[in-house]
Amino acid sequence: MADRRSPGCRDAARPMSRLAAPGLGGAPGPASGDEAMRRGVVQLGAGPVQRGLLERFRENGLVPILVDRNERPAGRVPGSLHVRAPIDEPQTIVRALQEARSDRRLAGVGIGAVLTSTDLGVASVPVVARALDLPHASIDSIATMDDKALARRVLSEAGVRVPEGWLGRRPCDIPALETDREWIVKPVDSSGSRGVRRIRGPVALAHAIENALAFSDRFLVEECIDGIHLDINGLVIDGRFELVSIGRRHFTRPPACVPIHGGIAGGWSASLAEEVVRLMQASVAAFDYRHGPVKADLIQDERGLVVLELAARFHGDVFSHHVAEAAGRPPAALVWLARLGLCPKPVEGPRHGGWFGVFAEKAGTIRAIEGLDEVRSLPGFRTWIPRLGPGDPVGSPEDNRALVGFGLIGFDRTEDLWAEADRRRQMIRVALD
Template sequence: MTGIHVAFLETNRTGSGYEVMRVAKERGWQVTLVTKDFDFYLQPGQQQIPMDGFDEVVNCDTDDPQAVAAVLSQRADRPDALLSASEFHMLATARTGRLLGLRGQDPDAVLACRDKSLGRRLCASAGVPIPRFVLAATPEEAAAADVGFPCVVKPLDDSGSYGVRLCANPQEVADHAKALLQWVVNEVGQPKLPGVLVEEYMHGREISVEVIVADSQVRVIAMTDKVLLAPPIFYEIGHTVPASLDPEVERACREAAVQALDALGYDFGAAHVELMLTPDGPRLVEVNCRLAGDQITRLVKLATGYDMHAALLDIYLGTDPGAPRQPNHGAAIVFVPSPGGRILGIDGVDAARSMPNVVDVATFVEPGAVLPEEAAGYDRLGYVVAVAEDGPAAASAAQDAVGAIQVDVETVPASDLR
């Protein structure tokens, strides 16, 4: 296909959205980024947006589907597809696509993913295995939730594990719920849904199922093992493709993911379905209505050869995204965490690059940058990617390389932290 124009309504900052833009450019298509604040993509402590990944930036209120539709519909080069990889803009993208008459996601299904309480209710009604949960409007309601201790308290509609915390008793629940309820806008300035979820703490190992859905056909592309920081916060610091699963467990995970998508009415788009492998089988953590971030899609391509970025473009343009492929390698990413404070220096990057099986090492910050201690999915200094004969070998190689990187920092007043 030639003469194609693809517009992106914002994107994420952890790789996958940038990669979709790159694929579109490699195909010779016109790429437009619609954003309300381009400087958002230039902040330190994150993967930087590739300036050659798009042809044009259009400034617009990306939270207003009517405004975006008006801007794009008036162009002589009206887009052939509108998509996003930004968690915060999936709903606006779906609604704008409907206004423009473009192929895209069902806004109701996207809302069921973004509003975690709505998604929980729909999944519970459909018999999807989920944790016990309570929607609470006040700290007192949260503290009274009967889900057992410890329990997980989380916001209804954020991303990157922001605000997700393990609480040991009613007072901790009330305190954290109060803090969340006072947090009324997210990092991109959008109003947050009122309320918090209090959930049963699921013991087990977390994985994710990477999915492409088109014309109601679910294609399970890959499964990903995750490494999280120890509670009380839940923050992913590494991923491996493929997940090391017994065939029966893998089959149960596929079935749970498909069941959850069906319950939400999710019949189009990419999905990143997070599951906890508990002693009673896989249980749903949440369904994300987008490609996985954290370069998981890159790991999928390294491990299997399947390009989920290309597949996403294909389905938005009505073409076949192709069949999943079996992994022939293992691929892993491990992030360099932020220790918090002013960065004085980062050493050992060249040593990390020279280590066996390492295919990429990157850092996001320069000396002088002031960053918070890691608390969620954007507070990082860089990453290592490794490829090996299988997932565990790749993960071990990436972890060893991260261990070679040394970060020198100095403490700064809390008021100076970003």
Template sequence: LKIADVPVVLDVKDIEGSIKVAKENNIDGVLTIASDIAIPTVAAVATELGLPGISPEVAKIATNKALMREKFVEHGVPSPRFRKVRTLDEAKEAAKEIGFPVVIKPVDNAGSRGVSKIDNMSGLADAFNYAQKNSRIGDVIIEDFVEGIECTIEGMTYNNKTEILAISEKKKPGGHYRVATDLTYPPSFPEEMIENIKGVVRLAIEAIGIDIGPTHSEVIVTPQWKTVLIEVAARGGGFGVFSDVIPLVSGVDAVLENIKMCIGQKPDIKPKYERGVVLRFFAPHEGILKEIIGFDEAKLIKNTEIGLFKKVGDTIPPLATDGDRTGYILAWGETREEAIKRANMVEEKVKFIVKDEHQK
């Protein structure tokens, strides 16, 4: 609020209030950088004031995974089998029909909140309740678990043309929860596979109806080298992906170009180059954080940035959502291999001393 010309405290879900503030101040553009929950409000304000942006109908599809999947099926986008459910009995029926393992998630949340992988019926009730608790409308989807390598794809669309700015190869620890601990750009795939990923993502963006603005997509590359689209968000990637990673990978200032689009100016979204970047997250075992060793020394490593989300004395929770991570490493270089080497150097320096909460 310190840098705002007109500071306003307002719930981002308050569409009518946001429209009122926008009209009172005669705004020139409206956007959200990386927040799913603000997408319907942004679309409503843009439509009401005649500003560039996606429509409220497209925003509704882009923030509801069930509606999104229906569009994927309609347009032939390869995606997992799924069913939308509202009761535990419906969830059991869907899981039996699809077959284990399955992924259970709320239709209308992000950041891995409410998402679980379940291998058998014994874990279904807890996973269903966890997903439904994290859904604002109470709807949950049960989907086929697709084995393979998960990737995130950062795109920007202008005049119905999408430029792909960055593709990551993700790593996730085992277990029920689906939280990534490492994103490496670019992926270690053959060029033909990368072009296939880009084609599937563009088809998905078109299926949803996104004709302008940033997108953050997730796909699985199967062991058979097939691309399966998981979901698309009509926003930039969080945790600095949109603001920091995209410029490092592609040379495109995503925030600036997004602002240009939102105020009716032509953006420059064509990638200038492709460089290596690693975004890695610290995720020590759960307990009480007692000491952090080597942090200041690690900060001196060239072409890296590190930060913490927790401090000494905080509780390290189970890694259930993106917000449960302890800190991050951002490393970059001319190549993927150089970025990985620098991230490894940082990780070797930084150690977390965590005490079990039950230890005396």
């Protein structure tokens, strides 16, 4: 069987049995009898936030194949197929797909792509895609992106601007810092703003390092760069970066750095798009990342763009699907699938689309979520995506573990998206017992 991996792929995965027989991996083979061949997409993780995206797959003539460890995935939609497996165990996923082929649950379905919406499934994507004989990025490139410390070094050596910083395992690993400057302390092996602190001074630094080490055995101390935080979604085919969307994100005040609202305000300038594409092309080339979705967190200051991190996936589905649709744009995953020829090219009609996150003020047990009905009645409200509800325990609002839910809004371009998102966020209060 021909190797259809992207050029330059250095795949460290051990050989495994292929699933690319007709009706499963690669290009679908001829159907037998009256059975029509359908295109399928493997989605690693199928929670409630993914449900809307999976419905879009189905509406575009695709069969969602859900890989989820739960017996009844919350995101399952009619017409989808469920393969039960943990999304961070690629060999288990491959075996589960083989079983689904053997018992004919996948009869008449040719798998054309493997996607995930979370960091937990990122490392599984190339292994599963390889078993399906689909193009994929190298495992090495994805692993390098996933290691914050190594990624910083690779980007810096390639001439890509990253924050000045130091890696440590103990507080004594960090040199004496200028006390009149602000610094960012974050765990190396964490995501979702968990364990991230913006601090000034040696006492605050010690506390921030202790907090970061609760999430990882390594931490980074980086210079604090003030500017506009940009959320970038893009895709890479044969090593070439293509821009999908540019959004903005706003955070809580120091010391915690928790995102509270953001979105896509109508669109973006051609000059910003050109600058982002140049930077992202240099970044994916530095990692030798040649095929797949890619997301980035950037900061734009008076000197230009700075890379905070990249990952081999799109941003979470709140931004990549729900906000995109609120802004009149197609979900990033559909752009990718259309680029692969699996569905029609989506139509765009840019407007304002945004999100806001609601947090509890302190740890406790949720009694009620107050003000939500009033927010729902306001013009431009689209939906509320709950994460927690009455009776659920909630953590401290110092990171995303205290997130109670997301609100989605959409407006014409005449509205002030950021002010409106923040106003509605503040209208909702989490009452605790």
